[in-house]
Amino acid sequence: MTSVPHPGLRHTLTAVALAAAAFTTLPALAAAGEDGAARRLLVMPRAGLPDADFRALLAVHGGQARKMGQSSLYVVDLAAGVSGRSVQSRLARHRLLKFAELDRRIEPAYAANDPYLGSEWHLTTISAPAAWDLSQGAGVTIAILDSGVDGTHPDLAARMVAGWNFYDGSADTSDANGHGTAVAGAAAATSDNATGVAAVAGKASLMPVRIADANAYAYWSTVAQGLTWAADHGARVANVSYNGVAGSSSIASAANYMRSKGGLVVVAAGNDGTDPGYAATTAMIPVAATDGSDQRVGWSNYGAFVALAAPGANIWTTNRGGGYAAWSGTSFSSPITAGVVALMMARRPDLPNTTIESLLYASAKDLGAAGRDSNFGWGRVDAAAAVNAAANAAPAADTTAPAVAIGAPAAGASVSGTVTVDVAASDAVGVARVELSVGGTTVGIDGVAPYAFAWDTTGVANGSNTLQAVAYDAAGNRAVSSAVTVNVANAVTTPVADTTAPKVLLVNPVAGSVSGTVTVSVSASDDRGAAGIKHKLYVDGSQVASGSGATLSYAWNTKRVRAGSHTLKVVSTDAAANSASASVVVTVVR
Known part of the structure; x- marks a missing residue:
């Protein structure tokens, strides 16, 4: 028989992939160009960016984001009449995003005692x-x-x-x-x-x-x-x-x-x-x-x-x-x-x-x-x-820790609002993840280079705050960066009686299957600011982490729990003792 030839024609895709387990539904395509979807983007925010801030950033452009499974990647659909290329060009340069690209159509790469x-x-x-x-x-x-x-x-x-x-x-x-x-x-x-x-x-x-x-x-x-x-x-x-x-x-x-x-x-x-x-x-x-x-x-x-x-x-x-x-x-x-x-x-x-x-x-x-x-x-x-x-090959015996350093902001800088934090990390075998902490609380975990974070400074008190990054490799070796101390200087509002509970969201994981080390991400907001919010994270009723501010991140090693169903719950309490919670049930697979 002869080889199957390479397809000479391109075709327009008229339907798209839909939801599966923890995946959200993709709507029917807007008018698609030869190699792209005219109004669909793929976007990754910096680690630690509060969910509300991310969605507000997209709303300016008429974008609706849907999370892609247990990853930190989002599909963003734009409203009719909005130029996808124009929005992508602007979002690709946004300081709070790691990247933004137009979704593109791709073709298969074929030119076109067992008997054969x-x-x-x-x-x-x-x-x-x-x-x-x-x-x-x-x-x-x-x-x-x-x-x-x-x-x-x-x-x-x-x-x-x-x-x-x-x-x-x-x-x-x-x-x-x-x-x-x-x-x-x-x-x-x-x-x-x-x-x-x-x-x-x-x-x-x-x-x-x-x-x-x-x-x-x-x-x-x-x-x-x-x-x-x-x-x-x-x-x-x-x-x-x-x-x-x-x-x-x-x-x-x-x-x-x-x-x-x-x-x-x-x-x-x-x-x-x-x-x-x-x-x-x-x-x-x-x-x-x-x-x-x-x-x-x-x-x-x-x-x-x-x-x-x-x-x-x-x-x-x-x-x-x-x-x-x-x-x-x-x-x-x-x-x-x-x-x-x-x-x-x-x-x-x-x-x-x-x-x-x-x-x-x-x-x-x-x-x-x-x-x-x-x-x-x-x-x-x-x-x-x-x-x-x-x-x-000799059994794996990696005992060398990664190298890690915070590149920005600089020590002594005065900051406010949401600040971008850049971390450089390397390892002879490979970096598994980088965690950013502020005052001992983990505010973001990034597993993909370049390691880029967004820190909401309204979640801490004004004055000196210390940032440190911790890098891990696959063997569990860890390295801690030199501390970087900055001065937080956010505007102060006059306090009044507070009876409104904070809003809290478990951004990751979503309902579905998980394995390995899972990044648990919490995002919260409060009408009096995030500085007074305190979080407690539970797995099956046992507290595993705590922290304060607008975000909380935790690396959950699912290899330490049995396979099957587990419940994650976060309880967030503001300075006036108003509290709210969020939970999700996931299935650990081996």
């Missing part, structure tokens, strides 16, 4: 059979973010676990196009079953996450939602075989969210045969395509952002409806690499994801210029070398 094993040249090229002696991926779940997966396919049925459909908000993850089934088969079709094809990780599980329409076109927003959902539901690896994902700040944020849960995200470099100009990223693993001669295929994208290369031409894999065909594109280089990651994780589940990633790069076959280059990244993936490197 002899035709699967790519498995021999990457030395997969030798890797199978050590690992076949059992126990690792790979999320396939795509057009769905044909879960009845005889080579895939045994691999399937529950997923979600973000296109129409249902549990129906059947394949509406065929692209997703082909991608899934390249990663983890069942091997050694005397049926069809073999795959890189033939005993890994497949989690279908539908993000696309029947023409296989998706949006940055559905990709980001899918990554967040997959991370919260136990996926260790995620594959996104779509053009343009490495250029999105929102997808990078969602990918970093998955990394914070111990996972890795592999994406296609794209098939335009050009350098799209994307910067190198640490959030995801972009993969270029090679042929049987270990040359970059002419239609494969290249550039500084490419981290690895993998076979992508004439890859035999599963077809929707039960058949098989040869497909081409970085759409298949990506899941082949994701399968290798699953082999490594299955062989050494004790290794942190950052170590798996570094070993994956170090074990690749160096092609082109020595070291990392724009055509092959660190080289063409080598499954046997990668799994052997993981098998022989």
Whole structure:
């Protein structure tokens, strides 16, 4: 059979992903341009920005924000007649936001004792059979973010676990196009079953996450939602075989969210045969395509952002409806690499994801210029070398704390209102999160670089206040920055009798599934100002944190509690002893 050709036509998406569990509903698209949604933005506020302030900031532009699962990313819909590009341009420069970008439509990256094993040249090229002696991926779940997966396919049925459909908000993850089934088969079709094809990780599980329409076109927003959902539901690896994902700040944020849960995200470099100009990223693993001669295929994208290369031409894999065909594109280089990651994780589940990633790069076959280059990244993936490197790696023994420092505001500065705080943090392995505290109370937690906070100074008394940042790495090592003392000088109002309770909101988590370390975020306001508000945070009735002011943040390690349902509750009391509470029930998954 011949390769499925690259689609020459673009199509208009007329419906969008809807709610799933903790995700909010996306309305039908406003008039969409060829590559974007005219009135839909993706926005991330600085950590610690009070929810009321964030929503007020958006309301000026007629924007309505909806939180994306347990992450700190928001989808913002604009009113009819409002220019999305104009609003995005202004919000992207706003000092209280980390970024704001227009949602964009993206296309799939395909050019367009197993009977077909002899035709699967790519498995021999990457030395997969030798890797199978050590690992076949059992126990690792790979999320396939795509057009769905044909879960009845005889080579895939045994691999399937529950997923979600973000296109129409249902549990129906059947394949509406065929692209997703082909991608899934390249990663983890069942091997050694005397049926069809073999795959890189033939005993890994497949989690279908539908993000696309029947023409296989998706949006940055559905990709980001899918990554967040997959991370919260136990996926260790995620594959996104779509053009343009490495250029999105929102997808990078969602990918970093998955990394914070111990996972890795592999994406296609794209098939335009050009350098799209994307910067190198640490959030995801972009993969270029090679042929049987270990040359970059002419239609494969290249550039500084490419981290690895993998076979992508004439890859035999599963077809929707039960058949098989040869497909081409970085759409298949990506899941082949994701399968290798699953082999490594299955062989050494004790290794942190950052170590798996570094070993994956170090074990690749160096092609082109020595070291990392724009055509092959660190080289063409080598499954046997990668799994052997993981098998022989010493147990993780990271005892070096990160470096951390507050860059702004400067010591001695006079501040008022909402102040932006910038923190620099680095680590030899990787920073897991940075916490900002004022007077000993944590006011914000940021898990995505650059580490940027918004501190509402009305929540503290006027005068000297001390800021400190604490950085943590994945091994639990922590470092505390030098203290920065500033002078708070907010206007003082004349007090009168106060009988109004504060307003309090548990911004995160929202109802749904959680795992790993969860950032619990509280936002409160009071008609007499936030300085007198005191908070107590409870998990299942036991107090776990306290603080004061407009915000409170707490890093909740769900590994220390049983799996299942848990209730989080915050009680906030103002200076006049008026109190209010908010609560949420979440499900801890392993």
